[in-house]
Amino acid sequence: MPNINPIVSYFVEQGVPLVTVTLLLMFPIIATLIAFLRQVAGIKAFGIYTPSIIIFAFLATGIKYGIALFVSVILVGMLVRILIKKFRILYLPRVAITLSIVAIAMLVLLALGGSFQRTGLAAVSIFPLLIMITLVEKFISTQIEKGDKTAFLLAVETLGIAILGYYLLKWSFLVNLIISYPWVILLTIPINIILGKWTGLRISEYFRFREVFKKMQ
């Protein structure tokens, strides 16, 4: 057990669970990671909120079930879009239909998991499930605004970030560091200021403009 910083132990004495304290303290690090991936690497994902909330959902479900749920939610969302495309339904009712079908599909998935003795899946609490369902709305609105291909790509990027974030939160070195020296998280502020002023090319842009580079050589 690492030596717990007095501040952290104060929180715990006040009745805040240690897990909650750790997760809240980890949040700035996750947010900074996502900002870094966007500004420097060029990985867009669904903004900053969706990937980070999914990371926490993954913590609750475990990585295996988390990925399974994520993938099935997106697949069902895509399928429903194809199915109801020809009905020409307005935006909100369309999202409502999709969400309903996703919810039903999830229920089936949990039951299925139970019948295959995967009790871990059925025991997943309701909140991570709800988080996964809300992912669908983000996915649909992206499909409408930017097209199917982009939406799919962003979903894959979001999944990638979520997996990365999950292992970051599970990294005991980092967790111990934050419990021992919670002030470390203040470092994220100058880091984000630098990121916010970074005007260089993103790594993905070196790839995007490769033909221009070739010409310039």
Add this chain to the structure above:
Amino acid sequence: MLNFFKNGNKILGMNSRNLEYIRPCNLKRARKIADNKIFSKRFLLKGEIPVPRLIAKISSLEEIDNFDWSKLPESFVLKPNRGFGGEGILVVYGRKKNRADAWVKADGSIVSIEDIKSHIHNIIDGAFSLSNVSDIAFFEERLQLLKLFKPYTFKGIPDIRVVVYNKVPVMAMLRLPTKESQGKANLHQGAIGVGIDLATGITTTSVHNNRIIDYVPGTRMLISGIKIPYWNDILKLAVKAQEISGLGYLGADVAIDKERGPVFLELNARPGLSIQIANLDGLKRRLERVKDLKIKTIEKGVRVGMDLFGGEVEEEVEDISGKKVIGTSEKVKLIGKDGKEIEVEAKIDTGATSTSIDVELAKKLGFEDLIDFFNSIEKPVDFNRDQGKSIEDDLRKKYIGKHPDLADIVIIYSSNGVSIRPKVRTNFILDGVTVFAQANIIDRSELDKDMIIGRKSLGKFLIDVNK
């Protein structure tokens, strides 16, 4: 590798565009105008910039029910007022035969009033606007496709994107709708982006789905080398639009209508970065070059843009064709018999078949002896064109081989009449290329230039009459 990152400074990335150009140059007030199509239409019209005519607008669900559908014309475009990226645009090309309540789309599918109503419903609900806020739908005039663009375009209408910064047009591209983009001119939907040489308005390289292409997909239509009409006017419109909109960093979209000429389509406060791929050049370097310039008038801005960023076309064309571009009059270095080089100004004339040099010039090149020999032989004077062929054959049989310099004997019919001329082998250097040619000798003392180069010697060149 170091070089690689150095070149990275010449390319404009998303971070730099947002932080260094859009944020400081495009103030919120100006961005608001750009994001509101109906408003910017009015704004541009006030500045005497031609825009597509507004037919009608619908801003609430009640208005859909009360709308007089009979006032819609044969063809029109339905757009969301705050749409972006070309989403939510519906184009109809004509009324369905024998039906007053239906139109036909580009792909031949039928659009009924019910379909239009549902589309407007979606627009008003904000399905196509930024962050899904409630929106207004409007109908506008559909522009007519220019004949020039027809073979390159699938349905839709191509437009020209000009990035204007500090009153200088810095980069431009032609956007060609494809089948994949469903007639829309947005690159991320699958349209083709074609780089344009700013000085001449001639297209250079093309990009489709982030890949360089030479031909319109599925055809043999070469995209480079198209001369865009009204080029100067288009650039002027773009700069003028920047001036009145207050967008310091503007993506101006201009289309060309068959009857109206250049028409301003849209102000864009966040122009995309793919224009760099289409032009195979970095925007950042260009933006930095015009950053501190003080441009007073629109004409000046256009001229600066043309001067600074134009002129690549010639090399491009030379690159593509492997041929040199020359003008109608060029300096030529002739190589004489004894290796002596004489430089003359020659007329380049694709109307002439062969190359001719003046008698005096031929003498200087060392053909004096041949000229004396040729003058001494007996030649028929009075003959008509029918006899020409046999006379030519007779002379060849008799005299070729009799003098070492005599390569051939030809009868030339020109506007001054008929003449029998000797031909010699003489090489010349034109724009660095050595040409092995046969030239006939004739008295050109009355003419402006001592040498005329005809088609037979021009296989390695392309002629630009403006040069």
